[in-house]
Amino acid sequence: xxxxxxxxxxxxxxxxxxxxxxxxxxxxxxxxxxxxxxxxxxxxxxxxxxxxxxxxxxxxxxxxxxxxxxxxxxxxxxxxxxxxxxxxxxxxxxxxxxxxxxxxxxxxxxxxxxxxxxxxxxxxxxxxxxxxxxxxxxxxxxxxxxxxxxxxxxxxxxxxxxxxxxxxxxxxxxxxxxxxxxxxxxxxxxxxxxxxxxxxxxxxxxxxxxxxxxxxxxxxxxxxxxxxxxxxxxxxxxxxxxxxxxxxxxxxxxxxxxxxxxxxxxxxxxxxxxxxxxxxxxxxxxxxxxxxxxxxxxxxxxxxxxxxxxxxxxxxxxxxxxxxxxxxxxxxxxxxxxxxxxxxxxxxxxxxxxxxxxxxxxxxxxxxxxxxxxxxxxxxxxxxxxxxxxxxxxxxxxxxxxxxxxxxxxxxxxxxxxxxxxxxxxxxxxxxxxxxxxxxxxxxxxxxxxxxxxxxxxxxxxxxxxxxxxxxxxxxxxxxxxxxxxxxxxxxxxxxxxxxxxxxxxxxxxxxxxx
Numbered sequence: 341x342x343x344x345x346x347x348x349x350x351x352x353x354x355x356x357x358x359x360x361x362x363x364x365x366x367x368x369x370x371x372x373x374x375x376x377x378x379x380x381x382x383x384x385x386x387x388x389x390x391x392x393x394x395x396x397x398x399x400x401x402x403x404x405x406x407x408x409x410x411x412x413x414x415x416x417x418x419x420x421x422x423x424x425x426x427x428x429x430x431x432x433x434x435x436x437x438x439x440x441x442x443x444x445x446x447x448x449x450x451x452x453x454x455x456x457x458x459x460x461x462x463x464x465x466x467x468x469x470x471x472x473x474x475x476x477x478x479x480x481x482x483x484x485x486x487x488x489x490x491x492x493x494x495x496x497x498x499x500x501x502x503x504x505x506x507x508x509x510x511x512x513x514x515x516x517x518x519x520x521x522x523x524x525x526x527x528x529x530x531x532x533x534x535x536x537x538x539x540x541x542x543x544x545x546x547x548x549x550x551x552x553x554x555x556x557x558x559x560x561x562x563x564x565x566x567x568x569x570x571x572x573x574x575x576x577x578x579x580x581x582x583x584x585x586x587x588x589x590x591x592x593x594x595x596x597x598x599x600x601x602x603x604x605x606x607x608x609x610x611x612x613x614x615x616x617x618x619x620x621x622x623x624x625x626x627x628x629x630x631x632x633x634x635x636x637x638x639x640x641x642x643x644x645x646x647x648x649x650x651x652x653x654x655x656x657x658x659x660x661x662x663x664x665x666x667x668x669x670x671x672x673x674x675x676x677x678x679x680x681x682x683x684x685x686x687x688x689x690x691x692x693x694x695x696x697x698x699x700x701x702x703x704x705x706x707x708x709x710x711x712x713x714x715x716x717x718x719x720x721x722x723x724x725x726x727x728x729x730x731x732x733x734x735x736x737x738x739x740x741x742x743x744x745x746x747x748x749x750x751x752x753x754x755x756x757x758x759x760x761x762x763x764x765x766x767x768x769x770x771x772x773x774x775x776x777x778x779x780x781x782x783x784x785x786x787x788x789x790x791x792x793x794x795x796x797x798x799x800x801x802x803x804x805x806x807x808x809x810x811x812x813x814x815x816x817x818x819x820x821x822x823x824x825x826x827x828x829x830x831x832x833x834x835x836x837x838x839x840x841x842x843x844x845x846x847x848x849x850x851x852x853x854x855x
Contacts, residue, residue: 346374349389353377353421356396361484362539362567363413377413380405393497401722411487420463420497423557425462425608426586430553431468432606433584437552444476446551450538450575451559452481455531456501459523461555462530463513482536482545489533495523517677535816538574539567546574558588560596572596576613585611594754594785602753602781609784646798646833647768665706694724701727704834706735722748729761730830738768756786760831763795772799790819791831794844800849810853817844 357363357373365373381389395401401409419429435545439447445465449458458481465477483489491506495518498520502510514521536542554575560568575585576599585600587593593600593611600611689709700709709731725748732741742765748758760822763778776799782792820828820841828837835843849855 349393350374350377350492352393352397353389356393357413358564358567359375360396360399361410361413361537361561364564364567365563371382371478377411379412380409381471383702391843407486409693410484414453414483414485414488416599419501419504420452420456420509421460421525422457423589423608425606426555426557426610427464429603429606429608429610429712430461430584430586431464434465434468437580437583443474445553446478447553447555448480448482448545448551448578450482450556450571452483452489452533452553454483454501455481455495455533456497457481457555457678458492458531458533459527462527463509463528466527467509477530479531481531481533483533484535484537486535489535492533495528496520497523502536511847538571538615541574546578548577549580549583551578552580553584553586557586557588558591560586560591565595569596575599579612579613581615583613585613587611590787592754592785594756598752598754600753602785604777604781639763645764645768647736647764677851684770694727697724699725701731701734702829706731710735721751726755726757727830728762729758731760733764734833738765742769751814754785756782756789756792757827757831759785760792760795762793767795767799772803777797789826789827790816790822790823793819794840794847797806797844797847797851801847806851806853809851810848813844813848813851813853817841819846820844 344463350373353376354365354370354373357365357811359645377389377393390793392401396409432513434445447461447465449461452458458479462477462479465475465479466841469475469477481489481492483492495704496517497514502514502521505514510521513524513527515524516522534545536545538556550762556575557572560571563571572593576597579585585593587610590607592609599614601614603610603612694713697709697712700706710728713728713731723746729741729748732738732744741761745762745765748755749762751759759778759782763775763782766772766775766778776796779792779796779799782789793812796803797809797812797816800806818839825837828835828840832840
């Protein structure tokens with residue numbers, strides 16, 4: 341029997357891995373899993389793949405079998421000071437960490453692989469704290485793979501692992517030994533390595549509020565959602581209030597935790613645990629655009645904000661729909677001035693609720709949408725507040741939309757949609773750098789969100805950054821064809837998907853680029 345074609349057995353193996361280690365593999369990894377299973381159950385290991393999978397599912401594999409399996413499943417590529425911006429951010433924050441970070445620091449490297457990250461942290465602490473000899477500094481490296489940990493404890497590395505080091509650090513902390521480099525014993529002694537499955541509950545490791553900062557990079561992306569939430573909960577439990585959490589560049593806490601502030605310094609995003617009593621309100625949890633809902637505009641004029649462009653587009657579409665006639669004074673597609681009541685349609689009862697407001701938005705009846713959402717913001721859930729901010733922005737009532745965005749973010753700083761709307765508000769106020777910062781945050785939190793890329797391109801064009809604008813427009817062009825229909829509806833400013841693609845192409849060409 342060929343394991344590469346017996347996908348039923350491979351799928352059972354995948355389920356067993358998910359149950360035992362919390363790791364997830366999509367269908368594209370089936371052949372890889374088949375190879376791993378074959379390596380664990382070949383003739384020299386007994387040969388009965390089905391029985392092996394059953395024992396794995398029931399937790400009856402031996403420690404040596406578990407070690408061999410984890411070594412086959414987790415092959416990590418790393419090197420010293422990988423993603424250096426994160427190390428710079430940590431170095432800058434060291435002396436501002438809350439107690440007990442005044443003379444005692446504990447920093448775990450969760451998913452440390454062969455040790456380069458953990459040792460990088462130890463070197464960073466020594467370099468950043470002049471009086472480090474009088475401090476109690478400790479780095480703990482934890483990983484599932486015993487073979488990688490064995491390499492880590494030896495402290496011997498090739499030049500390839502040292503490629504991210506400056507010549508100064510290489511000379512100070514490494515001694516050539518044949519074709520390899522031996523790490524300074526003082527650094528090695530500052531790091532302890534432990535074999536751990538981060539999914540397993542380990543009270544001795546995840547003690548309450550014991551760590552000042554945690555590096556858990558490129559780990560969550562391999563876990564099932566349930567396992568990722570469990571790991572983040574343990575990380576949060578073990579961090580001191582105000583402690584820092586660093587994830588991989590492609591990872592976010594969005595949808596996993598609301599217990600952190602999002603930070604952005606030194607060109608990198610990371611997280612800071614909220615202080616005690618500062619947790620986000622459950623009623624302010626992240627609004628998900630996809631849960632809310634199942635006339636092309638020429639290239640933007642340099643003096644117009646995107647909010648103005650959206651407003652003009654809505655008016656233009658409305659005129660086209662009425663045969664290019666000017667809008668009547670009581671155009672129902674325009675919102676009423678602040679404080680002016682809007683009569684209910686047909687003199688009937690006032691419509692209320694998010695679903696009614698969504699239908700009004702679909703028809704571009706923004707005034708009635710606001711009425712359906714209610715005049716008061718207090719007590720609304722995150723979905724309703726987000727929708728209200730969308731409607732206000734589309735109306736050009738940015739001064740009212742911006743406080744709503746801040747209210748949403750006060751409870752959920754990882755809300756990509758609210759950050760995008762805040763970027764529009766900041767641009768409308770002339771704060772272009774702040775607008776770009778919010779766009780970048782939205783992109784970090786949700787890299788598949790097309791609108792922040794488009795807006796970042798428009799901002800780049802406005803300030804004369806043609807190359808940056810071109811990159812942003814090209815990325816938006818890549819994302820719009822597969823953007824969620826709900827987000828096109830809510831955040832597309834009244835444009836269809838095709839219109840937004842045409843807009844990106846026109847703007848890209850206006851910046852001297854080509855689609």
